[in-house]
Amino acid sequence: MKEEIRVLISEEDLYARIRELADQINRDYEGKELHLLCTLKGAVFFTCELAKHLTVPVKFTFVKCSSYGGSTTSSGKVHLDLDLDEDIKGKDVLVVEDIIDTGNTLSFLIDILDARQPTSLKLCTMLDKPSRRRVEGLTPDYNCFTIDDLFVVGFGLDYDQKYRNLPYIGVVSFVEE
Ligand code: IMP
Ligand code: MG
Numbered sequence: 813m814k815e816e817i818r819v820l821i822s823e824e825d826l827y828a829r830i831r832e833l834a835d836q837i838n839r840d841y842e843g844k845e846l847h848l849l850c851t852l853k854g855a856v857f858f859t860c861e862l863a864k865h866l867t868v869p870v871k872f873t874f875v876k877c878s879s880y881g882g883s884t885t886s887s888g889k890v891h892l893d894l895d896l897d898e899d900i901k902g903k904d905v906l907v908v909e910d911i912i913d914t915g916n917t918l919s920f921l922i923d924i925l926d927a928r929q930p931t932s933l934k935l936c937t938m939l940d941k942p943s944r945r946r947v948e949g950l951t952p953d954y955n956c957f958t959i960d961d962l963f964v965v966g967f968g969l970d971y972d973q974k975y976r977n978l979p980y981i982g983v984v985s986f987v988e989e
Pocket of ligand 2: 909
């Protein structure tokens with residue numbers, strides 16, 4: 813099987829929407845220091861592009877959870893591979909995700925983060941696939957694009973660790989060679 817990729821969201825549209833989200837975040841966090849919690853590896857491109865347009869003071873921290881193997885369906889089990897390197901108690905934390913699919917990863921992460929008593933904890937995602945949600949009531953505070961039930965790659969998102977470097981969001985399909 814050969815993988816084919818077609819553009820779903822162009823680089824231009826992505827950048828414009830990320831800018832809009834950054835403007836909204838700047839307004840919402842005015843007078844505060846924002847702790848961006850980037851979820852590795854997928855949210856790296858989105859976090860960087862978003863942060864470039866933030867004017868409120870920003871600090872970065874990274875966390876890594878895993879639930880996907882090499883396939884396009886979630887295993888349902890989430891594991892914390894890399895924990896934060898700072899205490900988030902009393903801080904305004906914004907979790908930056910690449911995509912919310914079933915919601916298993918985020919709900920697992922939110923439970924861990926909530927227990928550490930941040931002043932505020934909000935969610936920002938580049939993409940949302942609400943039709944696939946398995947966790948009740950998990951809605952991002954900031955979302956660039958809502959998409960259908962498609963497997964997407966690019967701008968940080970991978971298929972089998974490939975395609976993260978694409979500057980746009982693409983849909984993968986598998987065709988006979
Ligand atoms: P969830 O736990 O099912 O919400 O899945 C979250 C994680 O699965 C995301 O952070 C991605 O790393 C990965 N994922 C979900 N859907 C896609 C997709 O369409 N393309 C690439 N990765 C995906
Ligand atoms: Mg992710």
